[in-house]
Amino acid sequence: MTNNKTDLVRIEDIAFKRGERSVFANLSLLIPRGKVTAILGSSGAGKTTILNLIGGRIAPEAGHVYVDNQDVHQLSTNGLYALRKRMGMLFQSGALLTDLNVFDNVAFPVREHTRLPESLIRHLVLLKLELVGLRGARGLMPSELSGGMARRVALARAIVLDPMMVMYDEPFAGLDPISMGVIVKLIRELNDVLSMTSVIVTHDVHEACSIADYVYLVGNGKVIAEGDAETMLNADTAEVKQFMSGLPDGPVPFHYPAKDLSDDFMKAKL
Amino acid sequence: MLNRKVMEFWVGMFVVVALLSLVFLAFKVGNLGTSDVGKSYQIKAVFGNIGQLKPKAPVKQSGVLIGRVTAITLNGDYKAEVHIEINENFKIPVDSKLSIRTAGLLGSQYIAVHTGVIDDFLVNGDVVDEANTQSAMVLEDLIGRFFVNKADEASK
Amino acid sequence: MTRYISLVGRKAIGTVERSGRAGLFLYDVLAGCMPLMRRPGLVVQQLYMIGVLSFIIIVVSGLFVGMVLGFQGYNILRDYGTESALGLMAAKTLTRELGPVVAALLFTGRACSALTAEIGLMKATEQLASMEMMAVNPFMRVLAPRFLAGFIAMPLLAGLFTAVGIFGAHLIGVELLGVDVGVFWNQMQSGTDFYDDILNGFIKSVVFGVVVTWIALFEGYEAVPTSAGVSQATTRTVVYASLAILGLDFIMTALMFGEI
Numbered sequence: 193m194t195n196n197k198t199d200l201v202r203i204e205d206i207a208f209k210r211g212e213r214s215v216f217a218n219l220s221l222l223i224p225r226g227k228v229t230a231i232l233g234s235s236g237a238g239k240t241t242i243l244n245l246i247g248g249r250i251a252p253e254a255g256h257v258y259v260d261n262q263d264v265h266q267l268s269t270n271g272l273y274a275l276r277k278r279m280g281m282l283f284q285s286g287a288l289l290t291d292l293n294v295f296d297n298v299a300f301p302v303r304e305h306t307r308l309p310e311s312l313i314r315h316l317v318l319l320k321l322e323l324v325g326l327r328g329a330r331g332l333m334p335s336e337l338s339g340g341m342a343r344r345v346a347l348a349r350a351i352v353l354d355p356m357m358v359m360y361d362e363p364f365a366g367l368d369p370i371s372m373g374v375i376v377k378l379i380r381e382l383n384d385v386l387s388m389t390s391v392i393v394t395h396d397v398h399e400a401c402s403i404a405d406y407v408y409l410v411g412n413g414k415v416i417a418e419g420d421a422e423t424m425l426n427a428d429t430a431e432v433k434q435f436m437s438g439l440p441d442g443p444v445p446f447h448y449p450a451k452d453l454s455d456d457f458m459k460a461k462l
Numbered sequence: 463m464l465n466r467k468v469m470e471f472w473v474g475m476f477v478v479v480a481l482l483s484l485v486f487l488a489f490k491v492g493n494l495g496t497s498d499v500g501k502s503y504q505i506k507a508v509f510g511n512i513g514q515l516k517p518k519a520p521v522k523q524s525g526v527l528i529g530r531v532t533a534i535t536l537n538g539d540y541k542a543e544v545h546i547e548i549n550e551n552f553k554i555p556v557d558s559k560l561s562i563r564t565a566g567l568l569g570s571q572y573i574a575v576h577t578g579v580i581d582d583f584l585v586n587g588d589v590v591d592e593a594n595t596q597s598a599m600v601l602e603d604l605i606g607r608f609f610v611n612k613a614d615e616a617s618k
Numbered sequence: 619m620t621r622y623i624s625l626v627g628r629k630a631i632g633t634v635e636r637s638g639r640a641g642l643f644l645y646d647v648l649a650g651c652m653p654l655m656r657r658p659g660l661v662v663q664q665l666y667m668i669g670v671l672s673f674i675i676i677v678v679s680g681l682f683v684g685m686v687l688g689f690q691g692y693n694i695l696r697d698y699g700t701e702s703a704l705g706l707m708a709a710k711t712l713t714r715e716l717g718p719v720v721a722a723l724l725f726t727g728r729a730c731s732a733l734t735a736e737i738g739l740m741k742a743t744e745q746l747a748s749m750e751m752m753a754v755n756p757f758m759r760v761l762a763p764r765f766l767a768g769f770i771a772m773p774l775l776a777g778l779f780t781a782v783g784i785f786g787a788h789l790i791g792v793e794l795l796g797v798d799v800g801v802f803w804n805q806m807q808s809g810t811d812f813y814d815d816i817l818n819g820f821i822k823s824v825v826f827g828v829v830v831t832w833i834a835l836f837e838g839y840e841a842v843p844t845s846a847g848v849s850q851a852t853t854r855t856v857v858y859a860s861l862a863i864l865g866l867d868f869i870m871t872a873l874m875f876g877e878i
Contacts, residue, residue: 247751276753287748290740301752304759349752469666476670480774483781484820490803491709491784492812518811565808 200225200357200389201246206255208241215241216252216413228383228390230404230421232397232435234444237411239393243359246391247281248272260356277305280350280358284365286342288334288349294321295330298349305353320348323385324378340371344378351382357389358382364396376403397436401425409435411444502529502547503586507560507573512542513598515562515571521546523575528552531573541592546573553583561596571598640836647835650755650762660759664767668729672775675728676721680779683716684708684786691787692795704797705806708787713815714875717780719867722826724779725772726859730834733764734855737838738848761839765831772827773820780819818874825866830859 201223208216215238223229233239244250245257248264257264259275267275288297298317302308308316321327324344334342343363350358360379364372380403383390394400401407401421409417409424409432417424417432425436434442450456509515512534521529529548537543548554557578564571584590654661687708695701737760740746746756784806791797810816834855841851 249747249750273753273755276751279751281748281751283744283748283751285744287744289745289749290743301754304752304754346748470662472670473662473665476665476673477774480669480778484774484777486781487713487777487784487816488812491713491806491810492816520808 198224200260202258204256207253209253214413219414221408223391224406225389226387227405228380228403230392230394230400230407231410232395232400232407233410234395239410240361243361243393247276247279277353278356280355282346282350282360282363284362286346288342288346290334294332294345297345298352301353316352320352324348340367343375347378351386354386355388360392362394363392364394364399372399379403501550503550505546505548505584505588507544507546507590507595508537508592509542509544509595509597510592511597511600512544513562513571513600515598519572521573523552523577555580556582556584559594559596560590562598643836643839644832646757647761647765650757651766653758654762654766660763661766664763665771668767669771669774672725672728675724676775676779677782679724680782681786683720684783685790687711688787688790692791701797702801703805704791705802706809709784709806709810710815712780712783713819717783718776718819718822718826719863721776721779722772722830722863723860725775726830726856730830730855730859731852733834734838734852735848737835738841738851741841742843742848761835765835768831769827773823776823822870826863829862829866833859833862
């Protein structure tokens with residue numbers, strides 16, 4: 193697992209604080225090249241923060257993040273931007289530019305970063321839209337799209353420059369079953385067809401496990417468990433079991449930390 | 463979004479119209495064109511009292527604008543020294559007299575040139591001394607003189 | 619008691635910190651303006667949104683303000699028998715004060731509030747973050763074009779307002795109330811100075827344009843990414859920008875015309 197050739201992203205002993213609250217302490221992750229890796233964790237466990245660290249949008253207090261053997265947080269602005277051109281990211285909301293239509297949204301990175309002629313851009317964009325099945329929707333505005341369609345357009349935009357890696361932030365959240373199925377299928381297929389590396393950050397255990405090659409479970413600022421999807425689903429540890437099967441109470445308590453019940457109710461001063 | 467050509471057209475219209483209004487302000491309202499006397503020569507004139515004369519006040523010869531006041535200072539004899547620029551197309555005979563007049567009853571003040579007869583003209587750097595200038599009319603002085611005259615007539 | 623003192627302290631620290639962030643923000647925006655030289659299309663697009671769409675309100679308001687000046691000026695000046703100075707009075711008040719100030723206030727309401735809401739929503743919907751991840755600098759792509767457009771549009775709008783206002787005063791003074799047209803314009807031209815009046819008014823409007831657009835963009839960029847946050851940011855933009863206009867106008871008037 194430590195061979196640099198096979199791991200596209202290496203996160204080593206990262207510590208990160210948000211205000212006074214520690215989000216990660218000594219977190220280490222490896223994301224293998226060409227595979228679909230899922231990072232699972234409950235809401236607020238800092239999963240999106242991991243993606244922001246990989247993308248260099250925020251810097252850790254300690255530790256290093258290597259992407260394609262480059263230390264993300266030691267790069268110059270230009271180096272970081274060059275690296276980001278080779279990464280795609282799918283935001284939870286899609287984050288389409290609301291004043292551009294579908295076609296222009298997908299064409300946006302191409303127009304910003306290349307000086308390709310318009311005819312070539314057209315080919316490129318329609319090709320990617322075809323991959324996500326929305327070639328016919330090219331003229332629509334983002335406000336006219338359903339949540340699932342918006343996410344597919346955003347996906348087309350994320351892969352339009354043929355990146356080496358795509359990061360998905362909660363790709364399954366808030367979708368109807370059909371759209372969800374489409375996205376699940378797309379992530380796996382695009383990964384294999386375009387030979388990319390995919391990182392999925394999510395709390396939807398079953399969708400993630402159905403397509404992921406390798407799964408990390410993150411909580412309390414560290415990796416709780418890791419393994420391939422099969423192992424994780426059948427794991428015996430209480431923490432893993434609670435999360436994977438969605439039990440309401442377990443090592444992660446149902447109650448938010450509070451004062452003693454009787455103290456709170458009986459001795460309340462009004 | 464709006465068609466690119468249409469948008470560019472309106473932006474162009476907007477900028478042109480707005481610039482025109484700025485040009486209008488500069489030249490029609492701010493008088494930028496005429497405040498520039500053009501190629502000129504400088505003279506000075508000494509006055510006993512300049513009244514309300516201000517820099518940039520017009521200098522007129524027979525009612526025609528020939529120059530402007532550029533600055534007003536006090537000379538060694540505590541007299542007002544008015545710096546004037548005159549367009550080089552206009553010539554002022556050396557025996558001309560300069561007086562400060564008021565445009566209308568309450569209007570702004572200007573310098574009127576009463577053309578002399580000598581065939582020799584003022585050149586750059588010349589000074590018109592107080593003998594050849596007439597100070598501004600000060601209303602209080604006028605009224606005072608009027609009463610003095612009346613009193614003189616009454617005493618005769 | 620100590621609670622109130624520490625409250626004052628907290629507010630003060632917050633204000634200083636915020637001004638520091640606003641300064642850094644302006645630096646980033648200005649840095650983003652440089653690469654825009656190669657992409658004037660982005661600025662043109664924002665000039666349309668900011669300038670052209672403010673055109674109507676500026677022209678209509680300018681006309682009405684000018685006409686009111688015509689009526690009031692005539693009534694006041696007639697008492698002293700100097701209605702011939704109506705053109706001069708209208709031109710001086712419009713070029714020095716009303717043009718830059720009222721145009722900037724209208725600009726704040728019409729364009730700046732929209733700027734804040736737009737930037738705030740772009741932030742709330744992760745559009746700015748997604749641009750960053752696409753290796754597109756949002757300061758260059760989103761904020762700098764809007765800043766430049768505000769900087770260019772504001773003096774133009776102020777000039778337009780002033781010119782239309784003078785026309786409005788002419789309409790009432792000359793056409794309706796019968797001030798002689800020659801006297802109206804002659805008095806105006808001999809009394810109005812290019813440097814004292816027009817240029818100083820122009821400088822004011824440039825300063826207003828920079829400050830007001832800066833406030834609008836900064837508030838949008840700093841907005842809490844919720845609907846309540848964006849609406850608060852929009853309100854703050856209008857309040858802060860209006861106060862900044864009036865405060866700066868006082869300071870600039872004192873510097874330009876105060877003869878201190």
